Amino acid sequence: MKKLINAPDAVVREALEGMEHAYGDRLRISYDPAFIVRSDAPVQGKVGIVSGGGSGHEPMHGGFVGMGMLDAACPGEVFTSPTPDQMLEATKAVDGGAGVLHIVKNYTGDVMNFEMAADLAKGEGIEVEAVVTNDDVAVQDSLYTAGRRGVGITVIAEKICGAAAEERKSLAEVAEICRRVNGEGRSMGMALTPCMTPSSGEPSFELGEDEMEIGIGIHGEPGRYREPMAPAAQVVDRLATAVVEDLPYNSGDRVLAMVNGMGGTPLIELFVVYRELHRFLQERGITIERRLVGNYITSLEMAGCSITLLRLDDELTRLWDAPVDTPALRWGA
């Protein structure tokens, strides 16, 4: 296993130390329990926004802590949901009296741990709302299963809710916006290679030299099916068709489009993918009004990409454009 690490079980802690050294001017790091919090937290009168999940998806979530986005992030072990004590302490650290929003990706572990944390925080008198994101169209939705995974829309929801909170919207309002973003967002991903967690040291799945895996998650889970390698245009058609038909996005819709790298794909390829997505949407009369191209929600060194769309309205566009100042997303500040 080839990784720039010292020991598999020290990765998360040591990366946190690295972040502390790099961003100590803007972030505070707690190690036990582990969370990252903007250094001016709690911001009085502002809704606090907390997210978290397994590590290995960097920059999500720690890279999104800062003005205009998250107040705190809880990193679990690699690909493992964090624990309720982390979320509880993070919630307490960011509560400025206006309540705290938990943005939770829909994975059994994340949901259950955040639920326990919310119960504990409420027990301590903090108002908490949780919104669960579930935008991954690769997973069939059903009342009887774990439901769809939360993926790319989470990044966008964190940005937009962060802006709403900076405007001093109430907890109910910020939570409503979060639900709206999730409701108007859809994603799907694919992989050219598996990834390998430091502790397992084995590839998350096996792929032939001429195969790709469609409908991949962000935890190295195998996807829904595999196919022979195809040109980028076909890969995008495949992903974007599933995304567009699901909501559906219709001619005349204005969208925010994210082309996200899974970690091991060169940026030049992501721009080829973005070109194809632009063509695909243009053919359907859907206008890209805002975009994000890069590595935002990754799966360690997995090669591949995901596509996320968010249907925009004027308020969401305004909140997206609002200043943000975090390690991984920064504009207007």
Add this chain to the structure above:
Amino acid sequence: MKKLINAPDAVVREALEGMEHAYGDRLRISYDPAFIVRSDAPVQGKVGIVSGGGSGHEPMHGGFVGMGMLDAACPGEVFTSPTPDQMLEATKAVDGGAGVLHIVKNYTGDVMNFEMAADLAKGEGIEVEAVVTNDDVAVQDSLYTAGRRGVGITVIAEKICGAAAEERKSLAEVAEICRRVNGEGRSMGMALTPCMTPSSGEPSFELGEDEMEIGIGIHGEPGRYREPMAPAAQVVDRLATAVVEDLPYNSGDRVLAMVNGMGGTPLIELFVVYRELHRFLQERGITIERRLVGNYITSLEMAGCSITLLRLDDELTRLWDAPVDTPALRWGA
């Protein structure tokens, strides 16, 4: 070969089209000859700054075009220096009457092509200065060889010179600052895996399951030697020792430290590397005053990292902190 592309010889053009769709509000793209230019170019009275080089190192250079950094970037084919006609047209497009600086990484091809372009531009009455960066301590310096490669310091020089040009410093002054940055900067890189250009379809070198390559370049060239895999702490000691002893950087020095990913290394590992670099420099009494952790000058999907240091003085620090607004580097704007 697994890449998100349509055809090997269409990658550069299609990625440019993707960039145009994504950043059309701030960048203009010329396709024949190929270059990327900030949309408000030429800025009257401002020194224009042009860089360029082979593609496959994204975000360098195209991602650094914008206010406070490059006026134009010329992308060659993957890992191949661009041609003089690209540089000539880019130079003409950004000349606001104050002359144009060419920032050239020291590779035979880049140097010769930029030289021809400068001759042609001068022939058309444009004042041109060229500064060649050569910060890679992995390569032995000698009058009789091609000399050291230009690597990570190029990114930093582009940022700092961009700020100097925005302050309306003269061409001679901006060039002097560029030479100063290059003189005070040193880098070294390593790889855990090779990369593969779209057109060759074969790995740039072979590495055993337990080997790493030290002193790697950014073009998939093999490094100076290979070694058994080692923990991040040792990798950093190895790279940072070579870097620090070369200038040398001494106790009391204040530096800008860049931990750069080669493209296929997860961000979480780069923070582990940054932690080790912080420790290493602290042990030697060298203070990190500014830092950059991420993928800035890459080698396609190569896994690995490089370390760059720049000795800071007050002017360089101020220029580093000045606003910059490009796709890949943005603050204060």
Add this chain to the structure above:
Amino acid sequence: MTEEAATIDHAGVLAWIRRYAAVIEEHRVELVRLDTAIGDGDHGTNMDRGMKKVLEKLDGSEGDDIGATLKAVGMTLVSSVGGAAGPLYGTLFLQMGTATAGSSTLDVGALADALDAGVKGVQARGKAEPGDKTMVDALLPAVAALREAQADGGVGPAAAAERAAAAAEEGMKATIPMEARKGRASYLGPRSVGHQDPGATSSYLLLRSAGEAFATA
């Protein structure tokens, strides 16, 4: 059949927990492999991290209140395992602790009551039904086996736990042909068929550890 005590005491419970920690360490890689096939490959690592924390915790523990010890185990698992298994095994132990609060010994009936309460907690938290290809598929048959042993009468805790382990093993193996409907494996849909559920496996190991620990207690 050798003479067996009719109850296990606090030391027996501690032996069980310690045995489970050792068994999890032994099976860490196997659990990771099972989870790699249909999940994200962390189940073995998560459980091993958690049980090691539990061992640390137990080292300083005093008294003979089985309920308090089981609750402490649950709390430790909740705050150190993470993922789906953390809240689920945490809840299992927390509820077993509540069911045995104040007890310094447990007979087979009390054991059955405790596990029953634990599994009910797991189901309340995770909403999994039998057949969803989860730990519940190993745990429910174990509860039933304990109840049977209790009804049969004259069966000591070690023998009862062995029967429970055998039932859990059956239940674990029965997850192989199932299509997952809960947890991460459910994303695979039909591709989850043909793989043994990692959580059901770690649950079987929990019962097997009980059988082994109680037999030598």
Add this chain to the structure above:
Amino acid sequence: MTEEAATIDHAGVLAWIRRYAAVIEEHRVELVRLDTAIGDGDHGTNMDRGMKKVLEKLDGSEGDDIGATLKAVGMTLVSSVGGAAGPLYGTLFLQMGTATAGSSTLDVGALADALDAGVKGVQARGKAEPGDKTMVDALLPAVAALREAQADGGVGPAAAAERAAAAAEEGMKATIPMEARKGRASYLGPRSVGHQDPGATSSYLLLRSAGEAFATA
């Protein structure tokens, strides 16, 4: 030895360029492999892209000015090859074009003058000396061989070009044991030893193409 014309004309030069384009296409992968070993693996692709552009350019060209044609080839290579080879081969052809400006035929002496001027241009641009493991190591022996053929007298362009190709091949092979001091291979230091230089290889192919084209012209 068959009777051979004492000069080659504009059509002969065009045949040479076209033959070179075909040979480069054939050897693209080999040149990429050689460049992968001690460089960045693009030499074959670069030259192939450039020579294809040259073919496009030649399709529309008129007249019989050999100098003008060679210059056009040089300009096209400069603006389409990139890398180190672009300016170097570009300069080679530009200087050959200058040396032959206005000529509609070339005898062996004129050929030698042209290549000599071209190689001097390459050395002026790239500063490579013999022994640095570059294309210069194939080109200089070729110039010497042409000069010898000229001095011998009675040797036609095809035979002279064949001698030049043989000399270039020797020079190319001689790069194998050299340690690179110029270009990208120099970064490898001693690890560059044992590999044949890609640029020397494409230069040998240039001379071999001349021999083949002139023989059938």
